[in-house]
Amino acid sequence: MKTRTLILSVAMLFLVSAGAKAQTATQILAKVDAIASAPRDVTQKLTIVLIDKNGRKQTRKAVMWQKGSEKRLFRFTEPASYKGIGILSLPNDVMYLYMPAYGRERRIASSVKNQKFAGTDLTYDDMEASKYSEKYTPEIIETTSTYYKLKMTPKSKSSPYSKAILKVDKTNYTPIYVEFYDKGGHKVKTISTQFVKQGKYWTAQKITVKDLKRNHTTIMESTDVKYDTDLSDNIFTVRNLKQI
Numbered sequence: 108m109k110t111r112t113l114i115l116s117v118a119m120l121f122l123v124s125a126g127a128k129a130q131t132a133t134q135i136l137a138k139v140d141a142i143a144s145a146p147r148d149v150t151q152k153l154t155i156v157l158i159d160k161n162g163r164k165q166t167r168k169a170v171m172w173q174k175g176s177e178k179r180l181f182r183f184t185e186p187a188s189y190k191g192i193g194i195l196s197l198p199n200d201v202m203y204l205y206m207p208a209y210g211r212e213r214r215i216a217s218s219v220k221n222q223k224f225a226g227t228d229l230t231y232d233d234m235e236a237s238k239y240s241e242k243y244t245p246e247i248i249e250t251t252s253t254y255y256k257l258k259m260t261p262k263s264k265s266s267p268y269s270k271a272i273l274k275v276d277k278t279n280y281t282p283i284y285v286e287f288y289d290k291g292g293h294k295v296k297t298i299s300t301q302f303v304k305q306g307k308y309w310t311a312q313k314i315t316v317k318d319l320k321r322n323h324t325t326i327m328e329s330t331d332v333k334y335d336t337d338l339s340d341n342i343f344t345v346r347n348l349k350q351i
Contacts, residue, residue, distance in 0.1 A: 136273075201214070202215040301313040
C-alpha cells in the first residue's frame with residue numbers, strides 16, 4: 108500500500124512539475140517577437156525573385172533598414188523601372204509609400220494594407236515593422252518534439268484574414284512557416300522562412316511567399332546583413348524615403 112502511495116505521489120509531482128514548465132501561447136509568441144526584435148538595428152540587401160503560374164521569373168534588388176521592431180525602410184534598387192519605389196513603416200500603424208513616377212509620398216491607410224506591394228506576393232501589412240503579438244491572439248493547437256503550432260486570431264476586424272497558423276521552431280523560437288486563411292476559411296497564402304545564426308542573432312536568410320489563389324511565388328534572399336551599426340533616426344523619415 109505504501110509503495111502504491113509513493114508511486115502516486117511521484118506521478119503527481121511529475122505532473123505538477125511538467126505543468127509548471129509548460130509555456131502558454133502568449134509566452135511562446137512573445138519569444139518569437141523577442142528573436143525578431145533582438146538587434147538594435149539591421150541593414151541588409153535583398154534579391155527578390157517573382158515566379159508566375161507559368162514559371163516565368165522576374166528578378167529585383169532592394170535594400171532594407173530596420174531599427175528596433177517599429178521602424179523599417181525598404182527600397183528597390185533594381186531594375187531601373189522599380190528603382191526608388193519604397194515603403195516606410197513607423198510606430199502607431201503609420202506607413203508611407205513612395206513612387207518616383209509621381210514624385211510624392213502617400214500614406215497607406217489601414218483599410219488597404221491587405222493589397223499587394225509592387226507586384227510581389229507581400230502585402231503592405233507584411234511589409235510593416237510590427238510584432239505578431241500586436242496583431243494576433245495566439246492559441247496552442249499542436250506541440251511536437253520539434254515545433255509549436257499556434258492558431259492566431261487577428262485582433263483587428265479590418266484584417267483580411269480569419270486566422271493564421273504559425274509553426275515555431277522549438278529550439279530557437281523562429282517562425283518557420285505561416286498559413287493565412289481568408290474570411291471564408293480558405294487557405295490563401297503561405298510564408299516559409301529559413302533562418303541561419305549570424306553572430307548572436309537569427310537571420311531570415313530566405314523567405315518564400317506563395318499566393319495560392321494566383322499560383323504566384325515571391326522568394327527573397329538576404330545578403331550583406333549588418334547588425335547593430337547604430338543607424339540614425341534620420342534614415343526613417345519621409346524625407347529620406349524620397350531619396351533615390
